[in-house]
Amino acid sequence: MLVRRRGAFLLCLATATAAAIVISVVLPVRYEGVGRLTVDFESPDSLGAEALAQATGADAVTKLQTQVSVLETDSLAWDVIKRLRLDERPEAAHRKAIIGPIQCLSRPGDSISSVGPECRRMLIDEFHDRLHVQTVPRTDIIEIRYRSRSRELSATVVNTLADIFAERNFQTKYAAAMRASTWLSGQLAEVKRDAETAAEKYIAYQKRSGIIGTDENHNILIERLTAINQQLVVAESERIVRQARYNVARNGDPEALIGMSPGSTLQVLHTEEAGLKNQYAQLNSKYGEAYPRVVQLRDQLDQAAQATAAEIDHTREKMKNEYDAALSSENLLRSEFEQQKQQAYNTNEGAIQLALLKRDVDASNELYEQLVKRLKEAGIIAGIRATNVTVIDPADIPVLRVEPRPVLNLAWGIVAGSLFGLALCALLESADTTIATLNDVADLCPLPALGIVPRLTDHNGRTLTPVAKNGKNRIATLDWPESETADAYRSLRTALLLSNPGAPPRVLLVTSPLPREGKTTTSVNTAVVFAQKNRRVLLVDGDMRRADVARYVEAESRGGLSAVLAGDDPAKYYISHPDLPNLIILPAGERPPKPPDLLDSDRMRKMIETWRDEFDQIIIDAPPVIGLSDSVILSTMADTVVLVVRAGQSKRQDISRTIEILNSVDAKVSGAIVNDLDVHGLGYYGNDFSLYSHYFTGNERKSGNA
Secondary structure: OOOOOHHHHHHHHHHHHHHHHHHHHHOOOEEEEEEEEEEOOOOOOOOOHHHHHHHOOOOHHHHHHHHHHHHOOHHHHHHHHHHHOHHHOHHHOEEOOOOOOEEOOOOOOOOHHHOOHHHHHHHHHHHHHHEEEEEOOOOOEEEEEEEEOOHHHHHHHHHHHHHHHHHHHHHHHHHHHHHHHHHHHHHHHHHHHHHHHHHHHHHHHHHHHOOOOOHHHHHHHHHHHHHHHHHHHHHHHHHHHHHHHHHHHHOOOHHHHHHOOOOOHHHHHHHHHHHHHHHHHHHHHHHOOOOHHHHHHHHHHHHHHHHHHHHHHHHHHHHHHHHHHHHHHHHHHHHHHHHHHHHHHHHHHHHHHHHHHHHHHHHHHHHHHHHHHHHHHHHHHHHHOOOOEEEEEOOOOOOOEEEOOHHHHHHHHHHHHHHHHHHHHHHHHHHOOEOOOHHHHHHHOOOOEEEEEEOOEOOOOOEOOOEOOOOOEOOHHHHOOOOHHHHHHHHHHHHHHHOOOOOOOOEEEEEOOOOOOOHHHHHHHHHHHHHOOOOOEEEEEOOOOOOOHHHHOOOOOOOOHHHHHOOOOHHHHOEEOOOOOOEEEEOOOOOOOOHHHHHOOHHHHHHHHHHHHHOOEEEEEOOOOOOOOHHHHHHOOOOEEEEEEEOOOOEHHHHHHHHHHHHHOOOOEEEEEEEEEOHHHHOOOOHHHHHHHHHHOOOOOOOOOO
């Protein structure tokens, strides 16, 4: 693409390079002053400004970029202009163009207030155009650059801007500190009143609740409550035991009651009664009930039973009294426990309220003391923190210029010209629909590419004219038999013969989409290479509208194909080539009124069949396909059709249309050949083609079967 469009590419490259040279010559010489400063964001701040800044979420990068933006503000720019009176300096004034007249230049002695709004805006914009402020990567350093035609002015502007920035920073922070001090003075009285009110509330609540302190009284109540709780647990356990014994006694089971009172009177009476019952049973069974001792024992047994029953009743009454006493003791202890618990609740609530009031008093007093301390320190701190801006590298008078840079401008011009040249070449290539290479034909249509015919050139690469001085067209395969062009036609011959190895095509129709694409030249040279292979060849000029074949032989064409189709004998119009006797040429003859009617006739078909018997190869040079029906008619009679396209001239849409027309009549198209291709200019054979150049050095005329 670059080789084909080298003119456009070189034009863009030359234009961009020339523009770079002009810019390097026209641009005025400028020098650049460079200064560096740092801003300390970790200075002590007794008024808490740093803590406030951290609370807002501003990080160090954001703070540093903020300072860069401050340095680029219009107010700082105008302060520098006023201090240095840049409105009176021609080297700092604004120009309409690079070398245009100066605008808004004040006269010496004029007041700065005489500068109008338009000129002020113009001066500030010019200042910003020459100023460049940036941060040094991975540092807290800010770099200031200013360009001017004056070396001294470039350094002076940078140093003045740094000084004004430091002063502005100091004034801003000092004013902020003093405003904070004034505000603190106004708030101090209110804070003092709040502290006194909190102390009064604390004292009043102490008097009202009677709580002097919270720790000692609170501990005594807790200890008393714990002791009563322990006694209540013991009393509750005792009551449960007494209640269980009373329930057993109340149920009336003497044996259970006796088992609960070991060693008691009831147990003794029960033992005696059991002994009497044993004696009574023994004597009664031995002597009978009337025996005196039995009677005596029965009386004693009755008395013992009465005594046991009386003792059981007495024991039940005793257990009931013990249960009632345990229950009463438990109830008394529980009542006391609830009273003590309520008193502890009340005391605890009062202590909490008193503690809250005490905390308010302490907080108010601490705030008041801190404000008093800050207020006393505010004025001192405002003076101590003069500024957090430090100029670490003031600008020196520059030695080397920064504008213009001829080498850099030239490099940029070459790069820009190359890029624009590539873009223009790509645009022209996409807009160009002509055939450039053999691949274009192969990609465009489903036909085999038969080959290329290079442009006829000498060994120095100059194009050779195909027309001799006598007006006769020269034939490459005869006049330059060892040239690349002649070898291309021989390759075409081989491709046609091998297209159908069993039966090579004998009737060959050569046509093209449009005129002047090289179909006649291809027909003549193809006929020559077939004749050089010792084949009897008939070259028929089928283009009765132009009749170009006759210009390749030294003979007058007073008759030809048109006369043959009218009924004449073709042999009388045959012309033998002087160098190749086996090459017979049938000219087109005079132009008939309607060539398609003559071609589409039985006479034409009969002649082709006759020629098949007389000749080994019949080559018909046909008119173009688009716009004419001659080639379409002849294509139905030929064994194969060769489509000739011209590199850089034939268009893709014309080739597509031609193929559609030929396919519509079922013509057998063997392929396409690209004619007049500049293989050397396009680098078609690659960089190593020079190794084979000695094969194509014969430009002298050869004849016969050379």
